[in-house]
Amino acid sequence: MTRQVIIEPVDRPRLSAEQVRQVAAAHPAVLAHLETADADRLVLGEALALTHDPDEGAPFRASVFDPVSNRGVELRGTLDRPEKAEVVPSAYRPNPDARELRAAAEILRADERFPAGDDVVVYQPMPPLADLENTDGTTVRRPTLGVYAPSGDVKHRIVAVDPVARTVDWSPAGVSVAMHPDHPDDCESRLPAPVESLRDRGGPDAVRLRVLDGGTELWNLIVVRPRASAPQNPGDGSGVELREVRYRGRLVFRQAHVPILNVQYEEDGVTFRDWQNEETRFTANGADPVGWGWRICDRSPKTILERPDNDAGNFQGVAFHDDDGEVRIVSEIAAGWYRYVSEWRLADDGTIRPRFGFAGVRNPRTCMRHRHHVYWRFDFDIEGSDNDVIEQLDETGPGTTTATQIVREVARRRRRPARFWQVTDKASGRGYRIVPGEHDNTADPYGIADLWFLRRRGTELYDGNPDEDNRAMLDRFVNGESVSGTNVVVWYAGHFRHDQNAPHPHQGHIVGPDLVPVT
Template sequence: MFSLFRHARILLAVAALLTLGTPGPASAAPRPSAAAPSCDNADRIDKTLKNGARWQMCWDIDRNTGVMLSDVTYTPNRGTPTRVLKSASLAEVHVPYDSGQPRFYDVSAIGFGDLDLGTLTKLSKDDCPTGKLWNYRNAPVMCSQEQPRPFAYKSAVEKSVLHGTDLVVFSVSEIGWYDYIMEWHFSDDGAIAPRAGATGTLSPFQFTDATSGWPTGVGSKRFSENHMHNVFWRLDFDVDGQSKNVVEQYDYRGSGTAKRTAKRTVLTHETGADLAPSRFWRVVNPTALNDDGHPKSWEIDDHESDQYRGPSDTEEFTHHDVYLTTYRACERLAYGNTAPACAPSVDRYANGEKLTDPVAWVSVDYHHVPRDEDQDPMPTHWQGFRIVPRDVTATSRLP
């Protein structure tokens, strides 16, 4: 649970900095057209994993969103490079309490990447024991390291087993009593898994309302209040480095029947979409074909969300699990967007414009009901999603 005092202190500090001229959310820079990572070597991650797969990307720090990745390119083992994402970042962490108040907006109101405010945490080798620490303003704030991934595959027919690896890029931000570990997993099979881990300290403040909390003190008189962690990510797709990307929704219908039918829907205009059984989305480039002649795509797999829906008058941006919009430089945050001449939240971005150059805004919601075991140190609870390659290679390139 968050400390109201610490949040208030941070918000006052932010207000003071803004008064002194500290910039708010900045508009994104013009999009470079280079297919390869366009940054200097000091800001470029280039890692070949154990099986020969390679990930390349640029990185930077934004005061609101923390680590921002760009020009994300995947080269399969024995394959050719394929651009996946033009940019990727956090877009909001919304924390409403079950009692109705408070309701925090940790990215837009506080910021995950502010070294001056102390929200962006300096890392040490204890945080990054086998990897590389990356500096921002002479402070180590990001780690990249190769981590094992058990059972990339196992085949009884071929009598073989392979354990894979991921390139993991992460930073840590201290917001209130929480330490948020913001990870990006880049797998040797081409999957990307953003996830947020919340750990740190359970707030010492106690409530007395059993309807919106859980007893964490002696007996059943003091309660820690339940709350949500609604995390939004922003993925600017650029499959194979071209602007001809199309978004498709697939539904496999049939409940209580022996036969199932597939329905493919091309999403031609900006929209909000919801999770449903046997539903997924993919961003496909019809002009980029694998060796079998099938178009390359990445599939959005987001099925581990508690699907929070807030009040219609103030939190309409929470009313869908995925938003799909056309790229606009000023549309950076899911909520509290202050870029000039731009809409304030993602639900307003999705206004029915023709969907070209698609950006996916993915929400994963977690309902935190505190327990005795959460009392210091609080074990990390994780939430996230995956995008996985679909037909990027004609056969498996794991071995």
């Protein structure tokens, strides 16, 4: 038999966005708190089950947000009886979705101050919102938009749009595009994609991937595309998410993804928490066996890291490519002017290579030195949950290491004598070794740490991001619980310094560890 890469759509226990809307519309506590009677204007997403092995009665949480009152609540209930859900006030404010951005762009283009010219591009910048606080304590939701006018006196502006009042603030407080004498020009050659150009063309949220070689099934897993990746509501996705990962029939991960992605600028201290659910275009050629958004490629896909100087392509979603004994799972995502490559590489020998790449489009901000911090979350279930062991392998001599079991939750840095870490099943001894990548670096004070070893809790999918500086708040999960013979989660951080004046070689724009089988 020939080698096969097979994808099939899958469904997951959930409430659809429309079902959540119906629950919210019929729940008097929701409408009372949001001070609205118009359920059609609410912003919400799907409600996914929280448990490891969900059934129809699994618990869920779902955020419901009203962009007019700029208020939100969280529904907490079970999938079989959503109408009984508890309603809890929420401080979570979702980023503007495509519909909201297109409406804001229409208001912006109608403004008398909008620059003339066919070469003007309206794009989504950072930060995504510039809300205005009123004296009475209420706030006005204002999506931001970038205006790129290459023939104008000012090439880039960031404005804030009030969709209710239909007004534009051309100098929103606290928002800067760093247009000053030290940074007069753009640092990227790629033009940003206009907000109107990126539209979701549908297709399944998730597929089951099977890799067979000579009739033997090597890999069997669920792949979730960025637009539907967890965490959502609250949370802003995690790039390409893997679930129920099995190698040669043995369970490896229950879930693997990147829930946290941060940027910090060295010169002025500005920070961002980037979203990872906005799929953007890259080049991928091949067939779409399950519909739009999923492509099996006949040649290697090209993201912004490989293609010519533009922010374009023929595909949005997740691409698969069988590359000489290793299947690549690739997507490109956008967050303002940043472009990220979310990738997983599954080798025939069982090695898993998570990878994350960094790039950007034309803007002055990336002229400034900044650091990216990417945080993978690996929910290991080696041959099943509740029986895993974590060990740290220290270098004790040339070519020799000594293993020490980690028995309590802890955060660690990648520094000698520590060389590797591994998670194994307590009974069989099988598992995976975490080998740090060559370009992963180690954390600065803003990055906090490099690894966290935790007992799995369904409520610890997202750090909540409560502080203004957006840093990863994973230390709040470290409370001394046992991780010996339990169900464990490992968070792994990669750190990349981006300096246009000291460019790295191409591979320097990609970080990620190797996860090597232990047999």
